[in-house]
Amino acid sequence: MKSLLEIRKDLHRIPEPGFLEFKTQRYILDLISTFPQNHLEIYTWETGIYVKVIGRNPSKTIAYRTDMDGLPIVEETGYDFSSLHEGMMHACGHDLHMTIAIGLLSHFAQNPIDDHLLFIFQPAEEGPGGALPMRESDLFQQLRPDIITALHIAPEYPVGTIAVKEGLLFANTSELFIDLVGKGGHAAYPHLSNDMVVAASHLVTQMQSIVSRNVDPLDSAVVTIGKITGGTKQNIIAEKARLEGTIRTLSPEAMDKVKKRIEALVEGISRGYECETMIDYGSNYRQVDNEPILTREFMEFAKQQGAVNVFECKEAMTGEDYGYFLEKIPGFMFWLGVDTPYGLHHSKLKPQEEAIGHAVDLLIQYFIFKGNRN
Numbered sequence: 001m002k003s004l005l006e007i008r009k010d011l012h013r014i015p016e017p018g019f020l021e022f023k024t025q026r027y028i029l030d031l032i033s034t035f036p037q038n039h040l041e042i043y044t045w046e047t048g049i050y051v052k053v054i055g056r057n058p059s060k061t062i063a064y065r066t067d068m069d070g071l072p073i074v075e076e077t078g079y080d081f082s083s084l085h086e087g088m089m090h091a092c093g094h095d096l097h098m099t100i101a102i103g104l105l106s107h108f109a110q111n112p113i114d115d116h117l118l119f120i121f122q123p124a125e126e127g128p129g130g131a132l133p134m135r136e137s138d139l140f141q142q143l144r145p146d147i148i149t150a151l152h153i154a155p156e157y158p159v160g161t162i163a164v165k166e167g168l169l170f171a172n173t174s175e176l177f178i179d180l181v182g183k184g185g186h187a188a189y190p191h192l193s194n195d196m197v198v199a200a201s202h203l204v205t206q207m208q209s210i211v212s213r214n215v216d217p218l219d220s221a222v223v224t225i226g227k228i229t230g231g232t233k234q235n236i237i238a239e240k241a242r243l244e245g246t247i248r249t250l251s252p253e254a255m256d257k258v259k260k261r262i263e264a265l266v267e268g269i270s271r272g273y274e275c276e277t278m279i280d281y282g283s284n285y286r287q288v289d290n291e292p293i294l295t296r297e298f299m300e301f302a303k304q305q306g307a308v309n310v311f312e313c314k315e316a317m318t319g320e321d322y323g324y325f326l327e328k329i330p331g332f333m334f335w336l337g338v339d340t341p342y343g344l345h346h347s348k349l350k351p352q353e354e355a356i357g358h359a360v361d362l363l364i365q366y367f368i369f370k371g372n373r374n
């Protein structure tokens with residue numbers, strides 16, 4: 001087999017959008033086909049993959065889940081293994097998450113433990129969300145693990161750091177798409193038109209008051225508009241505008257409240273600007289809630305194993321559809337430090353690749369600890 005660093009480079013070159021991870025799926029399946037097959041069961045689901053490593057004397061199944069998709073970002077890392085897919089980049093670490101899964105799988109295909117292990121390669125984490133339909137599939141019911149684990153790279157921590165907490169780790173998320181339709185016209189005759197660039201601009205500004213004025217200061221929420229489109233030319237008044245964003249909260253109740261406020265503001269813009277408005281909440285992710293006992297046990301285990309730096313972190317406003325697996329299966333997610341100055345979703349994100357080895361070594365020991373009976 002190629003080295004894990006080579007595998008990570010190969011995966012980094014081929015980032016694909018959610019549910020279109022065809023090359024990634026093919027690459028991983030080809031790689032797995034070179035592993036000893038006698039303990040493996042391999043299944044595909046959409047562009048995802050399940051690999052079960054049959055245990056020697058199983059009483060339960062322990063899962064590791066990785067996401068697979070890339071992001072629509074023009075890469076600026078300067079890597080000699082930069083993305084070959086124009087306008088797409090692995091800028092959220094999924095190339096590392098997958099490589100770690102392959103490292104673990106390669107080890108356990110040769111050295112099965114007592115319990116079954118299940119490796120879940122899940123598509124579309126960045127959107128529209130592969131975890132929920134995967135979890136609801138018949139195949140998942142058939143393979144259903146008893147414990148589930150996952151990690152996410154953390155640019156801000158030293159390489160190999162394990163940062164985790166019991167309970168809430170990642171926020172509830174909802175995508176947000178708002179379309180505004182007014183009346184286009186000549187730039188010189190604004191009184192005969194109904195300008196959606198102005199309406200959209202006011203709406204973006206008004207929405208800034210939701211977090212500052214409607215959310216309890218002791219709670220937290222985020223309303224980010226990441227993309228605005230509207231109009232066709234500089235001297236034509238825009239008939240249409242579209243805002244695209246995301247909402248983050250620490251509870252489902254706060255999410256409902258923020259959505260109600262957005263709806264009220266959009267309604268106000270609609271009346272005030274005499275335009276049509278449409279709101280679409282796209283895909284919504286459940287918060288990542290770590291099961292306390294397993295999380296604490298993993299933290300203690302990581303410390304005993306001499307992991308570089310193990311500490312309890314705060315919750316983050318990032319989202320993860322892995323929360324849907326944790327809703328039904330006890331388990332946890334943890335942050336893995338990769339020490340790089342640029343954050344997640346940045347075109348210059350360059351995670352330190354030594355983190356891969358730290359994670360593989362620790363998780364091999366953890367799965368042996370959880371899945372062997374003597």
Ligand SMILES: CC(=O)N[C@@H](CCC[C@H](N)C(=O)O)C(=O)O
Binds near residue numbers: 126175247283321
């Ligand atoms: C870890 C991470 O960055 N996850 C994404 C999840 C995206 C959720 C959805 N598409 C949305 O934008 O609401 C994140 O942006 O936190």
